[in-house]
Amino acid sequence: MSKAPITAKGAEKLREQLHQMKSVERPKIIEAIAEARAHGDLSENAEYHAAKEQQSFLEGRIKELEMHLADAQVIDVTSVNANGKVVFGATVDLLHLENDTEVTYQIVGEMEADIDNGLISISSPIARALIGKNEGDVTSVQAPGGEVEYEILEVRYE
Known part of the structure; x- marks a missing residue:
């Protein structure tokens, strides 16, 4: 297991x-x-x-x-430095390209996910779309309302 x-x-x-x-x-x-x-x-x-x-x-x-x-x-996220790459535990600032709004998420485990506090599960569609990407990349997420594109503005390990 x-x-x-x-x-x-x-x-x-x-x-x-x-x-x-x-x-x-x-x-x-x-x-x-x-x-x-x-x-x-x-x-x-x-x-x-x-x-x-x-x-x-x-x-x-x-x-x-x-x-x-x-x-x-x-x-321990603070000891991770993936040089701007989105990995588990990273805090990611995103720009929603369609409506020009910014959101911040931290990618966390299933048990600690809390969307109201910006904590998204590693298995969520948006986290899966972000993992492995770098600052400046644009990624699309299949959302219930259709495809949404985000630009990765900043990746932090805090």
Whole structure:
């Protein structure tokens, strides 16, 4: 099984999330279950069933994060210098050639992708179109609304 790439920053964020779940959220749910159990008859105890459902969801999420961290290949983007070439972890400034707008994306692993914060998955169509290209290159991306062309303005490794 191949290791999934993740940036060092992304791995740290997942570790913090895992720590929060284990040290804060898990004890809260355990306390809620104990409190609901003290109310008596569990067959008709909505609070108990809701807390057990929350516990099940949380434990599943904890296992998922642990699995992803165990299978991750952590890449320190700051130590990468591909001389202006777009590689995993690179932050890329792009110019949308049709409407003359600029966008910035960082190419990251699946688990840390967050389009609202400019983090796009390595497997996304735009990342696949950018990988291997250099500053100044023009690339086209097949988007749901048709083909979109971008010019690569700058590539940073931060």
